Amino acid sequence: MNGEALRSVDLRKTYLSRGTPPVEALSGVSMQVHRGERVALLGRNGAGKTTFLKIASTLLRPTSGRVEVFGIDIADTPDRARPYIAVVPQEGKPFFHLTPREQIYTYLRARGFGREVAKARTEGALERMGLTGFADRLSITLSGGQRQRTMVATVIATEAPLLFLDEPTIGMDPFARREVWASLRALTQRGSTILLTTHYLDEAEVLSDRLYIVEHGNVLSSGTADELKRSVGGTLKVLIADGASQVERFRSFGTCVTDGLSLTVVVSPSTLSEVMDLVTRSGMTATVGPVTLEEAFLRAVGRSINED
Numbered sequence: 001m002n003g004e005a006l007r008s009v010d011l012r013k014t015y016l017s018r019g020t021p022p023v024e025a026l027s028g029v030s031m032q033v034h035r036g037e038r039v040a041l042l043g044r045n046g047a048g049k050t051t052f053l054k055i056a057s058t059l060l061r062p063t064s065g066r067v068e069v070f071g072i073d074i075a076d077t078p079d080r081a082r083p084y085i086a087v088v089p090q091e092g093k094p095f096f097h098l099t100p101r102e103q104i105y106t107y108l109r110a111r112g113f114g115r116e117v118a119k120a121r122t123e124g125a126l127e128r129m130g131l132t133g134f135a136d137r138l139s140i141t142l143s144g145g146q147r148q149r150t151m152v153a154t155v156i157a158t159e160a161p162l163l164f165l166d167e168p169t170i171g172m173d174p175f176a177r178r179e180v181w182a183s184l185r186a187l188t189q190r191g192s193t194i195l196l197t198t199h200y201l202d203e204a205e206v207l208s209d210r211l212y213i214v215e216h217g218n219v220l221s222s223g224t225a226d227e228l229k230r231s232v233g234g235t236l237k238v239l240i241a242d243g244a245s246q247v248e249r250f251r252s253f254g255t256c257v258t259d260g261l262s263l264t265v266v267v268s269p270s271t272l273s274e275v276m277d278l279v280t281r282s283g284m285t286a287t288v289g290p291v292t293l294e295e296a297f298l299r300a301v302g303r304s305i306n307e308d
């Protein structure tokens with residue numbers, strides 16, 4: 001098993017359904033995920049993230065293009081690729097008539113693990129995902145976040161070489177999210193590779209080695225969080241309340257974005273004091289913070305929307 005964990009080449013998907021126009025969900029996506037990497041797909045609703053994950057995990061056939069999982073062409077031989085893959089689908093639910101303990105154990109047995117290994121891994125995953133207190137309750141009786149934890153625990157327990165997680169932390173509290181992050185980090189330290197989607201940009205930033213921003217079925221940009229943030233043009237943002245009407249006075253300092261009445265100016269540390277002087281002289285107030293992945297995302301996708 002040499003090469004990348006995952007490679008897609010010019011992947012296209014057009015959904016055809018009777019009576020409605022075709023939907024081009026992927027328009028030529030090429031990407032690579034290296035072994036041991038954690039990579040996040042970011043994109044607006046309908047950008048094509050789930051479609052990509054479904055195809056890459058053998059659940060959906062592409063219209064054209066190629067995907068390889070550990071060098072195995074998944075269109076030719078999906079059965080050969082499947083043992084290397086585990087998936088948390090978007091909006092997946094645990095079996096309502098099984099308990100979390102039963103579900104995880106049964107899934108591991110179905111994947112071919114022996115009794116002892118399946119039992120030990122089940123207990124480990126229940127513990128890591130904070131499920132021990134609910135492990136023997138039918139999943140139908142669990143809260144939304146507890147069900148989602150069960151889904152993630154089931155897949156984490158496989159320790160599969162390549163994990164696909166489609167919005168894995170949706171509905172989870174901040175503590176549970178951090179448990180997922182720690183578990184995913186531990187898995188990649190032991191050699192697994194992870195491709196996930198998320199709408200939580202803080203999560204994408206702390207969890208991913210690299211990110212792909214997808215829009216309208218195309219990759220808009222990719223890189224580390226720091227590389228994407230650098231594309232915004234500065235490392236600090238100055239948020240000026242009621243500054244929108246004064247935007248022209250700030251343009252020379254850096255990228256300006258208005259949002260209702262407020263104005264955000266992206267600056268470098270060397271120009272910060274000049275901007276703050278102007279804010280004070282103009283009788284306005286401002287707060288200063290670091291540029292985040294959110295600005296990089298809004299800029300990349302916002303530009304693409306404006307170009308349309």
Ligand SMILES: Nc1ncnc2c1ncn2[C@@H]1O[C@H](COP(=O)(O)OP(=O)(O)OP(=O)(O)O)[C@@H](O)[C@H]1O
Pocket residue numbers: 015016017023024025043044045046047048049050051052090
């Ligand atoms: N079975 C289907 N039939 C027709 N169109 C579909 C089907 N599944 C998805 N689509 C369309 O394909 C596009 C991409 O959908 P996809 O689910 O991949 O987006 P996404 O990036 O995962 O969005 P979200 O963030 O909302 O989960 C959307 O326009 C969607 O409406």
Ligand SMILES: [Mg+2]
Pocket residue numbers: 049050051090166
């Ligand atoms: Mg989706």
